[in-house]
Amino acid sequence: MTPVSALPERLLASWQRSEEYGVSVEDVEPVFTGTFDQESLFFQCGREVLTDLHRTLAAEPISLMLTDAEGLVLNRLSGDHSLLRALDAVHLAPGFAYSEREAGTNGLGLALADRVPTLVRAEEHYSLSLCTYTCAAVPVLDPRTGRLEGSVNLTTWSSSSSELLLALAQSAANNTAVLMLARSRGRSPRPTPRGEVFRVETARLEPGSGTLRSLSTSWTSALSLTKTALAAGRVVAAVGEPGSGRSTVLAQAERETRPRERILAASPPAPQDVEAWLSLWTPELGKPHTAVVLCDVDALPAWVAERLRDLVLHAGGPVPFSMTAERFEDIPAALASLVDTVVQVSPLRDRPTDVLPLARYAARRARGRDVDFTPAAQRALADYGWPGNVEQLHRVVKDAARRTDVIDVGHLPGELRSGPGHRLTRIEAFERDEIIRVLARPGISMKAAAAELGMSRATIYRKIAQYGIRTDG
Template sequence: MSWQRSEASLVDTDRPAPAYFDGLDLGTTLARAARPVIDALASELTNEPVCIILTDARGIVLDRRGGDKTLIRRLDSVQLAPGFRYAESEVGTNGIGTALEVGGPILIDGAEHYTGVLRGFSCAGAPITHPVTGGLLGILDITTQAKNSNAILLSFAKLSARRIQERILEEANALDQALLTEYYAVCRHTGGSVIALGDEVFMINAHAQQRFDSTDQAALIDRTRDARGGTKPVTFLADLPSGINARLAYQPTFLGDALAGGIVQIKEQRSGPRSTGGGRIPSLPGMTGTSALWRHTTQEVLDACRRAEWLVAEGEPGSGKLTLLRAVHDYSSPGRRLAVLDADDQADLLASATSELDSGSDLIIRNAHLLSAEVIQGLVDLLQSVRDSSVAREPWVALTLLTGQSRGQDELGTQLLRFFPRTVAVPPLRHHLEDIPVLVRYLLGRAGITGVTVSGAALNQLMRLPWAGNVTHLRKVLTDVARRRRSGVVELEDLPAECHATTRRHLTRMEALERDAIVGALASHHGDKTAAASALGMSRATIYRKIRDYGIVT
């Protein structure tokens, strides 16, 4: 079966080419727990013709130890080295990739390897699973030359994998205890609303449960998800469904160098008086959204525009920064020209900006994080001249920036940003998912797609997705759906494969293709996982694991 899978994956039988990944994360739970175990094993096997190899759950080699220089050189020649992925789909039957596929320990001896260059080795791979969750973390592999093969290799690999799992459990207990201790200390000290976030731990104290209803709690949980795993303090705002504006301060908790998790303190913010005197936000041309967070953001931009206050709109790609600025401008200053220049093309940007401002136009410079030092200096001089002029009505100027890309930390960036007293954070779509139903109707209508509606089940699924590309991503998905269904009701099964998986982890191109293939096979076999696995050449254990890993909805 493994050879059939290898053949179906078009693995080169002569010279496989495993993919290489740089920037290995050696601070993971697996890597930390495995390090002392592998250190001890390596010292015991210094003079033995074996190599100890650790991989992650994708088969990417994280560590490799061995004292036999001849064996190390041979492994280098077949790229069985740190950074290379030894998945079965890339190098064929082998002790690492095949152990991942079957979900259990396996010995691949000499000629049992699919590719010729690997038949000089014997490899025993044993899965390492999380002792609490049961999730697959990686593989511990013992490799030697085929002439030295011994049945004890597999027993040794399994024993080593168990040692690593024991270390993970010990560390997990210690990390959880450290997080719990910090959680109780903060609860006692502040007396306020507190959340604790860990890899396998989530706690919300009684004060928060009493203060926030279930809907607000769900929103808080979703909002804190982005902070999970962070190693630096961060503070962010959340507009809750009840209308409460909450300030969330995340502080990481460490045990030595290991991240145990983090503590989030929640404080309610009082909204300051608005220049509009409050009230309902008007319907803006070319834009929609009714969530508390989106209305709050819109109001901030609206207030600034009405006061002719220059501002910066900062957010992720596709979040609607330019759309929001345009809509607010068209509402506040109907009939007044608004010029939009893109910093992606800086050849004539200064000349165009000067011409537009001299003619009295308002101005938006998008992607300002791309501006060169020379253009920034020219803009500083230009904006200063506008400020020094005595025109009856000063033009309105705004910038858009990608989150985290501001040049405000360097001297030139500071000189430019001093002209813009306010920065408005435009939230990513995953922070106001409740806007998706109205966005779907609006985007379909804007694209001229009539006669198509989206079912409640399909809308619910769309509201579960992380939307890495934000509104732009949603627009693309709807366009793709409408290309296949031109009338009637869009049901859950009409959504593209990427919409059937809810994982928030960024997938590689190969992983995305695999996810789509699994979704397609499940659809073709009416949800029958066994039949889908057979069609894909996978074991039942593998397809169940991948369904779980990719968050595929079945």
Template sequence: MATRAVEVEAARRAFVAGSTRVPGPDLVAPAVAASWERSRAHAVDPERITAHFLGHHRDVSRLVTCADDVLDAFTTGHPGAGCSVVLLDPAGVVRARRDCDRALARLLDAVLLVPGYGYGERAVGTTAASIALHDQADTALDGVEHFHTQLTCLAEAAAVVTDPRTGGTAGALTVLSHDTERTALALPLARMLADRVTEAMAGEPHRVTRAILDRFTAEHAAGGSWVLATDGDYVVTNGAARRLPSGDQRVLSDLLLASLVLADFTTQHVDLPSGRCAEIGVRPVHLAGTSVGCVLTGSPAGELAAPRPPESVRRQGSHVAPTTRRDYAQDLHTTRHDHAQARIRANRELLSPYLRARQEVVASIRQGRNHLLIGEPGVGKRTLLVEQFRAAYPTGRVVTVDGEAYAGDGDVPEPDLARSADGRPCLVLLRAMNLLTPVGARRLDEALRPLVALPEAPLVVGCVDTPAVDATRPYGLLLRHFHEVTRVPALRYRADEIGEIALAVLRRLSGRRALRLSLQVVRVLEGYAWPGNVSELEDVLRYVVARKPVGEIQARDLPQLCFQGRSRKMSMLEAAQCDAVIQALYECNGNRYRAAAMLGIARSSLYRKIDAFGISYIA
């Protein structure tokens, strides 16, 4: 064996030095000799490692995700294997590496066999992985058979990883050790690990489902009264949740879907349509560092106490009188806590009406329920709807039907309201329904009725530019097509969000120009009434962008209308919000931190409310 190693080393040195004679098959395998020739044709430097860092993929591929699980399991179960396992993609870039020997790991670091580096044949010459990827066959390589001098201390065995979907090559898995510790079991080990990666890739589409079902099973076994889980498309419920009234089930599923889309995982009280109050907790399900779903657990309020001990334990010492004082006011304490939580919940909904509207829209889109949005003109009903629909279905199709087109008595072309031929989800948006005439409403009703018979009916959402629904108007004929009604609040009721909305509109209008809002400008925008809502805000920012191409927007750049004083009467909603803030400040003796907690809002939001309503200092 030592004689062959010396002969191979001599042949390699001669070949590297420029010899045209290729070693025969009795000395070097034909695949290795061919790789030597390709390495020399690529002008590989045999004395200096020229591997370059090519970076990592921003989106982790399915190959790397599955290989990480397989390699982690191998290194955890065999910490003393004395080898390293490396995964390369079809381009020869190192994507993963696991080490079972620290000294070997330092050696691989020295030759830049590190994740993110290109280790193909063009960079370092002959390796087992490069031959396996080129010939589509498993390969074992002794140290002296490497083209590069610094790699002759390594023994390699590489196996091809097959993509189960396409049948092509997904990469190569290599087992490395020091050449003095090479073994004939390296190649079978590489083949076994490659097969496990292929099996994991075949089951990858079901990993998310398994992870969610495992979490669902664990929560159900823990004794949760109601357990619901979702991946965004389907909702799984346990028996206790299915026994709830249909209205309660819909509220819980809506909350679950909205929490997943908005990434709002909290514990809260919920008032159910049946009249009961429930304690609800929503927790995310993570897979490879990404939230892939969430699980909701809940029970009627007051039933989340510690689990009762077994009967045999509870009855031990029952003949002995209790040694602790009985709390006769325990039920009263619980009632006070429930009332306080219910008050916080009611205050949050009163002071943050837009959050509830967005949650209802998200849930309706996810569950395919037709929805009617009402509100003043320009409050952003269409923007909210299209934004959430695109977030749920990036490739979906939006068909807009303008109510003004049906306002006349002329012939109106029938819109294509059915789903497209490729099966993409479809949203039918009915704009300005309040402008419909009786004839137009009847025509639109005739166009909507056939959609119910479709196997996959499109989602129909209507927009009415009035703050209330009037069934006596012509569009009242279409109300039977909608399952829910949501009021989108006016911009003057969303002072906490005006800064973010203005920044988003500014980015859209300014394009690539560097424009930003000063804090003083944000305060001015928050103090204006915005009778035209978001449309008026867009007009103001369009005026500013036309006159200030770059830089920070100051208060002097705004039009005069933003500074006009106004003496208007508070609306009923504003008066209720103002009363709630004043009452909370009085009960907390002016402590704004405690008042914000009582109201269920952030302190910054409380400060804005105080400034907007002109509330004096309360101590």
């Protein structure tokens, strides 16, 4: 294996990040997200370019792929069936995410992380399971906006010549960008990518690994009940509002009960992905020390729940199994019959003391170091009702933390500074947010704010009262 000291600086930094992410050195365990939008301009242009290139390389042991900006493999072309089978074994296949965070140092993951053309040879990969390959990847930017759209990735055996691999990938990426520019008129923006529906998770520094502990009595009681049930071999259903931390309490309890367990976490697939999704369970359930957390089972069709129940029951031995749902009565009967213990997870609004510890945790995850909150920001976070629960809190704080080392109210969405009231129209919400934006500017006077907003001071005071805007400081 390549000595760490011999790695180039970029690869060494990537290895260090891979270690911090908790990526396995032995095996790649990427996320399966299923299908994607095939109407995007990037995908259509990239597929056309790679299809043309594949015609000239059909006899070569090379796999050509497109990925999106998150490392999700969108398609794959190769005339070498033995290479395709080998890539299937490490999940370098359509529907799987291969970002640096998921798979450690690899060509496409590093190209996306650094946004530069990248070649990763053999033992330069972080995971030993990838050391038989050489990967060349080049990021593709939208030629109009400069936004990262994805990458072109070429993969071959590590024993094959790689001298021209990066040049071919660079040519394909350039041709894709040129074709996108030529066809860009009138095209709609890129759709929001779908979330993950399948993940094999090892003990990483995530909420599920138990790295966040000093939380409310409500949370610790739910965690304690879950740990007791799992230790006794019971099947647990964590119920509560979406985003409240149902899967986290299960994963954290699993970590503390059986520290060496692998956790297979899954969410309901789209209808077109059901068969592929079900096919993923059989090889994973047969592996030792694997626990299962099935999220949002209340969204599963009854027939899919029945198929999954049969897979679990015939896995060749007891499988640590738990699930989440909004209400127990909505769990399909086939899975509800397996449940021994029901754990209620309270919404975040009922555990206000958890808000700031969770916010600090989310900020540290986003920045890689501690981030400060001003007293005004702390009050705004603590006083908000969080209808989207912990998931919404993490999203808001991570967005703010990526822009500053000290989060103030001006870095938070407008609704966090408004008191409860009637549902605002789009015009009212815009007006409220503009007032908040101006008033949050350090040292601004009410007279100056009135001039900038084109309002009288009396009108601003009336609007502050109308929208319930806090004017701390």
